[in-house]
Amino acid sequence: MRRLILMRHAKSDWSHGTSDHDRPLNARGRGAAQALGNWLRAEALLPDAVLCSTAARTRETCARLALPEGCRVEYLRELYLAEPDQIITSLRQRGTGNTLLLVAHNPGIAAAAAGLLQQPPEQEAFDRYPSGATTVMDFPVESWADVAPGCGVLHAFTVPKQLV
Template identity: 35%
Template structure:
């Protein structure tokens, strides 16, 4: 990796549907979610560094979100990201080098609320973070929203207050 900074992209799954009798883990995307996931992928390709690796919840709606983004990078589907705490997500991020190797400069994590907003705010340092983005995340982290964080830490050392929140985008 030539850049000493790493980029962490936290993507909440796109809008899901609520079919009768379907367990929460198996809920698919709604038509609006299908459109917004594509928009999220378009935004990532236009505005973020190329994604080198993806950690994705095993829930149907997160898998469908990833597919609709058309992000082409190695993926690990992680059961633990479904109904995860921010600490559990950090532990999964800390394992990136062992999962994907040392050259991951940009990591995409696709998960759920409330973990995505809590994680974005918990990782963000007071210095160097975009306060407007933090305020927006504190108010709401909608479906398909993307928090962008930068860190100088290796993935295995990333912890609370270890990154700068540099952006927040809601594709619509």
């Protein structure tokens, strides 16, 4: 069994005037990332490893989750604005541990979540996949290399608005 947590980065700050890749989180996003980390701990959903886009907003989201010290984080340029096929390829090739968190961007992360699930949650927020949206799904496979579209079983879905 493998558990995948797909998270869109928290709300970013458009006022900085930096490149898209260097855009940080805004105050609301910083609070949302902390709330998501609290939710992961409360629900016993802490990952063994993380695959994260190299963008500033995904890195900051990941850092503010306050994951356990032993959790291995790998930053991948290939996840920056990645299409769903690239997201799935990255997790198949680089996934480690039993529970993996992948932090990336829309629209790719939303499409990957929808494509991997057998049945998506019946929540309007899932269709929008707003900043901080997080889907947790389980796969009855031995290896991350065996993860396939339409095989994930929904375990949980949340958005920061539900947590704050």
